Amino acid sequence: MPLIDNMQPEDLYRIQVRELADYAMFMIDTHGTLLSWNAGVERLFGYTEEEWIGKNGAIIFTPSENAEEVFGSEMQKARETGTSTDIRWHLRKDKSEFFANGFMNLVTDENGEALGYAKIVSDETARKRLQDSLTESNAALEQFAWVASHDLQEPLRTMGAFSQLLARNYAGRLDDEADRILSFIVKAASRMKSLVEDLLAYARITTEVERPASVALDEDLETAITHLSQAVLASGARVTHDALPTVHADRGQMVRLFQNLVGNALKYRKPDEPPTVHIAAQRNGPEWLFSVRDNGIGFDPRYASLIFAPFKRLHSSAEYPGTGVGLAICSRIVTTHGGRIWAESAPGDGSTFFFTLPVDGGTPPPRALRIDLPPGLDESPHGPDPRT
Numbered sequence: 001m002p003l004i005d006n007m008q009p010e011d012l013y014r015i016q017v018r019e020l021a022d023y024a025m026f027m028i029d030t031h032g033t034l035l036s037w038n039a040g041v042e043r044l045f046g047y048t049e050e051e052w053i054g055k056n057g058a059i060i061f062t063p064s065e066n067a068e069e070v071f072g073s074e075m076q077k078a079r080e081t082g083t084s085t086d087i088r089w090h091l092r093k094d095k096s097e098f099f100a101n102g103f104m105n106l107v108t109d110e111n112g113e114a115l116g117y118a119k120i121v122s123d124e125t126a127r128k129r130l131q132d133s134l135t136e137s138n139a140a141l142e143q144f145a146w147v148a149s150h151d152l153q154e155p156l157r158t159m160g161a162f163s164q165l166l167a168r169n170y171a172g173r174l175d176d177e178a179d180r181i182l183s184f185i186v187k188a189a190s191r192m193k194s195l196v197e198d199l200l201a202y203a204r205i206t207t208e209v210e211r212p213a214s215v216a217l218d219e220d221l222e223t224a225i226t227h228l229s230q231a232v233l234a235s236g237a238r239v240t241h242d243a244l245p246t247v248h249a250d251r252g253q254m255v256r257l258f259q260n261l262v263g264n265a266l267k268y269r270k271p272d273e274p275p276t277v278h279i280a281a282q283r284n285g286p287e288w289l290f291s292v293r294d295n296g297i298g299f300d301p302r303y304a305s306l307i308f309a310p311f312k313r314l315h316s317s318a319e320y321p322g323t324g325v326g327l328a329i330c331s332r333i334v335t336t337h338g339g340r341i342w343a344e345s346a347p348g349d350g351s352t353f354f355f356t357l358p359v360d361g362g363t364p365p366p367r368a369l370r371i372d373l374p375p376g377l378d379e380s381p382h383g384p385d386p387r388t
């Protein structure tokens with residue numbers, strides 16, 4: 001037995017490839033004939049070296065009716081572009097199937113003429129099954145939340161309407177205690193209505209038909225600010241923003257994201273100071289980093305992750321109305337678009353909410369733009385457009 005450090009590099013290389021059992025590695029000629037074998041081929045596909053070599057590579061594709069076509073287009077892609085990836089179910093010798101991730105590389109001579117293909121395949125069945133079961137249970141949960149909140153609306157509406165009727169028609173005809181109890185029922189029904197509506201909105205984020213398109217976030221932010229114009233004017237807020245990029249996203253969801261974050265910045269303001277809110281964007285490698293900064297009441301940073309869970313609130317609804325679903329919706333929107341969201345704050349010191357979105361053919365902002373909102377000074381609810 002030769003010592004391993006005395007062996008020639010070619011032998012070492014051959015042993016390395018041949019003995020590798022976790023990955024099937026093999027060569028294919030330009031007609032699709034299998035030329036070489038390693039231990040991984042037997043482990044993944046079930047063929048011995050004798051059974052494998054000389055066969056057509058289409059034997060590993062499924063369904064068999066179009067195996068040759070699939071194999072042919074894989075080779076063609078590798079011929080045209082140099083490589084081809086192939087993530088799909090594959091066929092074993094015993095006709096069972098496994099989910100594989102395959103990578104094919106074109107092999108050429110020194111003149112660039114195709115000699116054949118090198119292929120490497122890994123078994124991803126366990127990962128695929130886990131992913132499928134997670135997707136399934138997520139979909140089932142979403143469906144459940146949607147149905148539950150949707151079906152709860154009807155009896156709630158009836159309850160709300162009748163308790164209001166009772167309170168109106170019988171006010172002063174019962175005793176004080178009964179009036180007080182009735183007003184509690186009316187308030188509770190209306191709060192439950194808001195909770196159910198928000199829960200439904202939350203469940204809808206991923207079940208509603210996605211309409212991703214190239215969206216200019218400047219426009220979405222301005223739409224959101226327009227929706228908030230009453231709160232902006234009432235609070236004397238000053239909302240400014242950098243020029244925002246264009247991203248590939250669902251327009252309605254982007255408006256909702258900005259509306260929830262800017263809306264919170266206006267809501268959680270200090271009683272004695274008009275709110276100032278600034279929305280910034282900067283490119284950070286493959287993603288955009290956005291921030292929504294306010295000068296409001298802030299919160300204890302220990303709860304910075306908790307507030308993104310549904311129904312979690314740090315402030316009482318008597319002081320600050322709300323259901324605690326707004327940030328959970330923001331978090332869902334951002335994660336379904338491939339980004340992350342988090343917050344930084346200190347009590348009495350304002351808050352900054354950050355989120356990222358992947359750069360997708362977006363262009364960096366050309367220059368910083370600001371939109372100031374002196375209340376009521378312009379016919380537009382959020383002041384003159386500085387770009388005009």
Ligand code: ADP
Binds near residue numbers: 260
């Ligand atoms: P809601 O505003 O309906 O309570 P959210 O999910 O939007 O629900 O927010 C969750 C909690 O996070 C709020 O109840 C509040 O305690 C805290 N919060 C959110 N935004 C801010 C902010 N800009 N400043 C201070 N606290 C905030």
